[in-house]
Amino acid sequence: MLGGGKSKSGVIRIIVQPSTKRIHHDAQYEDAGCEISEDLSECGLIIGIKQPQLEMILPDRAYAFFSHTHKGPEGEYSVVRYDHGSRSVLV
Numbered sequence: 001m002l003g004g005g006k007s008k009s010g011v012i013r014i015i016v017q018p019s020t021k022r023i024h025h026d027a028q029y030e031d032a033g034c035e036i037s038e039d040l041s042e043c044g045l046i047i048g049i050k051q052p053q054l055e056m057i058l059p060d061r062a063y064a065f066f067s068h069t070h071k072g073p074e075g076e077y078s079v080v081r082y083d084h085g086s087r088s089v090l091v
Contacts, residue, residue: 015043 014034018026026036040046041058048065057063 013042015040 014029015037016026016029016034017038017040018036030036043058043061045062045064046052046058048063051065052063
């Protein structure tokens with residue numbers, strides 16, 4: 001999947017946090033060329049299933065996560081949020 005180096009997409013590495021709750025086991029991610037690590041400090045883009053807790057947000061990062069966003073009273077809602085304290089973007 002990753003081809004052992006920088007691909008056409010510009011991705012050099014993919015780091016996956018370990019989990020026992022996923023349908024795909026950690027070994028399957030490793031077989032595809034991903035690294036398994038709790039440490040995401042080297043990641044510029046962090047993709048997740050749930051919005052991270054504020055104390056877990058790393059500074060100067062972009063986050064993309066699944067959200068059950070609902071419409072406000074006038075039908076408008078913000079999907080993008082910038083956290084000034086950490087200088088991180090949450091999408």
